[in-house]
Amino acid sequence: MNYSVLKNNQRVQFASIPVIAYESFIETISGMLEDKNNHCVNFFGFPSDNKVKLICCIASDTESCIHVTSTNVETGSSLPSATAHNLSFEKFEREIHENFGIKYTDHPWLKPVRYPFYRNDKSQNISNYPFYSIESEELHEVGVGPIHAGIIEPGHFRFLCNGEQILHLEIQLGYQHRGIEPLFIEKKKLNERVTLAENIAGDTVVGHTTAFTNLWESLCDYTPTPDLKFNRTLALEHERIAIHTGDLSAICTDIAYQLGSSVYGRLRTPVINYFQKWCGNRLAKSLIRPGKTNFPFTKELAKEWFKTFEDYDPDFQEMSKRLFDLPSALARLERTGVVSAETATNIGMVGMAARASGLLRDIRQTHPHDFYQEIGYDPVLQTTGDVYARINIRMEEIIESMDYMVDLINHMPDPARKHPAMSAPIPDSFVVSLVEGWRGEICHTAITDDKGDLLIYKIKDPSYHNWLALALAVRNNDISDFPICNKSFGLSYCGHDL
Amino acid sequence: MFEDFKILYHQGKQYIPDLTTVEVPGIFRGRPVITNENVDENLLIDMCPTMAISTNPVSIDLGKCTFCGECSFAFPSKIQFTKDYKISSNIRERLIVKAGDTGFVELDAEKIRKEIKKIFGGSLKLRQVSAAGDNSCELELNATGNVNFDVGRFGIEFVASPRHADGIVITGPISENMAEPLQICYDATPAPKIIILAGTDAISGGIFAGSKALNRSFLDKYPIDLYVPGNPVHPLTFINGVLSLLGKGKK
Numbered sequence: 001m002n003y004s005v006l007k008n009n010q011r012v013q014f015a016s017i018p019v020i021a022y023e024s025f026i027e028t029i030s031g032m033l034e035d036k037n038n039h040c041v042n043f044f045g046f047p048s049d050n051k052v053k054l055i056c057c058i059a060s061d062t063e064s065c066i067h068v069t070s071t072n073v074e075t076g077s078s079l080p081s082a083t084a085h086n087l088s089f090e091k092f093e094r095e096i097h098e099n100f101g102i103k104y105t106d107h108p109w110l111k112p113v114r115y116p117f118y119r120n121d122k123s124q125n126i127s128n129y130p131f132y133s134i135e136s137e138e139l140h141e142v143g144v145g146p147i148h149a150g151i152i153e154p155g156h157f158r159f160l161c162n163g164e165q166i167l168h169l170e171i172q173l174g175y176q177h178r179g180i181e182p183l184f185i186e187k188k189k190l191n192e193r194v195t196l197a198e199n200i201a202g203d204t205v206v207g208h209t210t211a212f213t214n215l216w217e218s219l220c221d222y223t224p225t226p227d228l229k230f231n232r233t234l235a236l237e238h239e240r241i242a243i244h245t246g247d248l249s250a251i252c253t254d255i256a257y258q259l260g261s262s263v264y265g266r267l268r269t270p271v272i273n274y275f276q277k278w279c280g281n282r283l284a285k286s287l288i289r290p291g292k293t294n295f296p297f298t299k300e301l302a303k304e305w306f307k308t309f310e311d312y313d314p315d316f317q318e319m320s321k322r323l324f325d326l327p328s329a330l331a332r333l334e335r336t337g338v339v340s341a342e343t344a345t346n347i348g349m350v351g352m353a354a355r356a357s358g359l360l361r362d363i364r365q366t367h368p369h370d371f372y373q374e375i376g377y378d379p380v381l382q383t384t385g386d387v388y389a390r391i392n393i394r395m396e397e398i399i400e401s402m403d404y405m406v407d408l409i410n411h412m413p414d415p416a417r418k419h420p421a422m423s424a425p426i427p428d429s430f431v432v433s434l435v436e437g438w439r440g441e442i443c444h445t446a447i448t449d450d451k452g453d454l455l456i457y458k459i460k461d462p463s464y465h466n467w468l469a470l471a472l473a474v475r476n477n478d479i480s481d482f483p484i485c486n487k488s489f490g491l492s493y494c495g496h497d498l
Numbered sequence: 499m500f501e502d503f504k505i506l507y508h509q510g511k512q513y514i515p516d517l518t519t520v521e522v523p524g525i526f527r528g529r530p531v532i533t534n535e536n537v538d539e540n541l542l543i544d545m546c547p548t549m550a551i552s553t554n555p556v557s558i559d560l561g562k563c564t565f566c567g568e569c570s571f572a573f574p575s576k577i578q579f580t581k582d583y584k585i586s587s588n589i590r591e592r593l594i595v596k597a598g599d600t601g602f603v604e605l606d607a608e609k610i611r612k613e614i615k616k617i618f619g620g621s622l623k624l625r626q627v628s629a630a631g632d633n634s635c636e637l638e639l640n641a642t643g644n645v646n647f648d649v650g651r652f653g654i655e656f657v658a659s660p661r662h663a664d665g666i667v668i669t670g671p672i673s674e675n676m677a678e679p680l681q682i683c684y685d686a687t688p689a690p691k692i693i694i695l696a697g698t699d700a701i702s703g704g705i706f707a708g709s710k711a712l713n714r715s716f717l718d719k720y721p722i723d724l725y726v727p728g729n730p731v732h733p734l735t736f737i738n739g740v741l742s743l744l745g746k747g748k749k
Contacts, residue, residue, distance in 0.1 A: 179711030202634025
C-alpha cells in the first residue's frame with residue numbers, strides 16, 4: 001500500500017504512514033485527484049534527518065476518509081512538481097519551495113507565499129517583491145495595500161487594468177505572519193497552545209479552536225463527553241450565523257446600500273452578545289477547551305438563545321427579503337466575479353465559496369465530527385458562482401443554522417458531572433483534524449515525537465485555497481467591483497499568513 | 499420606499515443612549531479584583547497563558563492578560579473579573595492591577611499632552627493599522643461605528659487615509675512584514691498626531707510575545723498616548739478610553 005487511510009481525528013502511529021519514493025509519491029497523490037471526489041486538505045514538508053519529509057493528505061469526500069502518504073527529499077533539490085499534474089497543489093508546493101528551497105522544475109510560478117521568518121532565501125523580503133507586470137502603453141497598474149481603506153487586515157493587491165477592466169490581479173500576502181506554527185512547538189503548556197489556536201484567526205475562533213481541541217484530544221486518546229461535543233457543534237453554528245450576518249452588512253456597505261448595512265450590522269450585535277452571555281467574550285474566545293469547558297451550556301442559556309432568535313428571525317427575514325428583491329442591489333451582485341464549477345474544482349476551492357459555485361465541499365457532511373452526524377446535515381448549494389451566489393448562500397446558511405441549533409438545543413445532552421482527566425499526548429502519533437468553519441474547511445495536523453512532545457503543528461485555513469479564486473474571479477470585471485468580489489469571499493489574511 | 503419605512507419602524511431605536519454608563523450584557527470579564535487571600539502562587543502563575551500574573555503582591559497586567567478567566571475559575575476567592583469595561587490608560591503601569599486594589603483603571607490627566615484636548619477635543623479622525631492583528635480587534639473597532647455604539651456622535655471617526663487622520667490605532671503584535679508599512683503610515687499622518695494601542699497583542703505582543711516573526715521596534719521610538727486592553731478590545735472600552743483621553747469622559 002502506498003498510503004494510509006485515516007478517519008477525521010483518528011490517531012495513528014506516525015511510523016505506520018508509508019514513506020515512498022518521490023516518483024511514486026507524485027504519481028499516487030496526483031492519481032488520487034483524478035477522482036473529483038478527492039481533494040488535497042494538506043501537503044507540507046518539515047526537516048527530518050538532514051532531509052525534508054513531505055506529507056500529503058488527500059480527503060475522499062465519498063468514503064469519509066483521508067489518504068496520507070509521505071516521501072523524503074533532499075533540501076534544495078530540483079524535482080518535478082505535482083502541480084504539473086493538478087493545479088490544486090500549486091500553493092502547497094510554493095510553500096515547500098519557500099521554506100526549504102526545493103526547486104520544482106515544471107511549476108508554473110514559484111511565487112512566495114508569506115515570507116515567513118524561517119524562509120529558505122532570506123535575501124528575499126516582502127518589500128522588494130517584483131510584481132508580475134506587462135509592458136504596454138494601453139495598460140495601467142493599480143496598487144492597493146498592504147494597508148486598506150477600511151478597518152481590515154493588510155495584504156497587497158496589484159491590478160493590471162485595461163481601462164476600467166481588470167486584466168489580471170496579483171495578490172501578495174505575508175504581512176500578517178506571526179510565526180504561529182513554530183510557537184505551537186515552542187510553547188509547552190496546553191493553555192498556551194489553546195490560546196494560540198484562538199488567535200489564528202479572530203473571526204473564526206470557534207472553528208480553529210475546535211480543530212485544535214479535537215486534534216489534541218485525539219493525540220491523547222481522550223474521548224470527550226457528549227456535552228463537550230454538543231457545545232462545540234452549537235458554537236460552530238452560532239459563529240457561522242454571527243459572521244455571515246456581519247458579512248451581509250459589509251456587502252451592503254460596499255454597494256452603498258445604507259439600510260442593509262445598518263440593519264444587518266445591528267442584527268449581528270445580539271448574536272455576538274449571546275457569545276458574551278455564554279462565555280464572557282463577544283467572539284467566543286475562552287469558550288472551547290480540550291477535555292473541559294468553563295462555560296457549560298445550561299437550560300437558562302437555551303432559553304436565552306430562543307429569546308435572542310425570536311427577535312432576530314423576523315427582522316432578518318424582512319431585511320433579506322428586501323435586499324434580494326431590490327433591483328439596484330441585484331444589479332451589482334448578479335454575474336459579478338464568477339467562478340465556474342470547473343475552476344473551483346481545478347484550484348481546489350473549499351467551503352462556502354466552493355458551494356456557491358456548485359462544488360460540494362463541506363466537512364460537516366463528508367467528514368462529520370462532534371454532533372454533525374446526528375444533525376443530518378444537508379449542504380446549501382448554489383450554481384452561479386457569482387457574488388450573488390456567495391451572498392445568497394450566507395442568507396440560506398443562516399436560516400439553516402438556526403434550524404439546526406433549534407434541533408440541537410431541543411436534544412441537548414445533560415452536562416457531565418465531571419469531565420475525565422486528560423493524559424499527555426501519545427508518542428509517535430499523527431492526527432489530521434478537519435472542521436467546517438464558517439468560511440470552509442479548516443485542517444490542523446500534528447505529529448508527536450518519541451516523548452509525546454509536539455514535533456510538527458501544521459495549520460491550514462480555508463483562505464489558503466480560496467485566495468486564488470478571488471484573483472481569478474475578478475478578471476474581466478470592472479475594478480470598481482473589486483470590493484464586493486473581495487467581500488463576497490470574505491477571506492482571512494492572518495489565517496493564511498499564520 | 500414604503501418597505502424601507504416598514505423596516506426602519508420595526509428596527510426601532512437601536513443606539514445606546516449613554517455609552518459611559520451602560521451595562522454590558524452577560525458575563526463580561528473586565529477589570530479584575532484581587533483579594534489578599536493566600537493561594538498557591540506558583541500554580542497561579544503557571545496557569546496564565548501569557549505570563550500576565552506576577553507575585554509580591556499578586557497582580558495582573560491587563561496589557562498582557564487575554565481575559566480567558568482561567569485564574570478566576572481556579573481561584574475564585576482570589577481573583578474575580580468585574581464587568582467594569584473602563585480599563586484603558588495612558589500610563590502603561592496603570593494597567594497592572596494588584597491584590598487589594600479597589601480603585602478604577604484611569605488615565606493620568608496630568609500626563610495627557612495638552613494639545614490633545616485642545617486640537618482633537620471636538621473632532622478626532624483615526625487611521626487604523628492592523629499590524630498582524632487577528633481580525634478580532636478589527637471587528638470590534640468597526641463595531642464602534644455601527645448604529646448601536648455610534649462613536650461618530652462624539653466626532654470620533656475612522657478614516658481611509660493617514661493624510662486625513664489625527665492619529666493611528668494599532669492592533670496586532672506588529673509583524674516584521676508590517677513594520678515598514680506601519681512606519682510609512684505613521685510618517686504620512688500630519689502632526690500633531692496620537693498613537694493608540696488597541697488590544698493585548700498590540701500592547702505586549704500577547705500570546706505572540708517573543709515570536710521571531712515580530713518587529714516591535716516602532717513602539718520604542720514614540721510615546722504611546724493610550725493603551726486599550728482586551729482580547730479583543732470591547733467597543734465600550736475603546737470608546738471610553740478615547741473619551742477620557744479627549745477629556746470628555748464622565749467619571
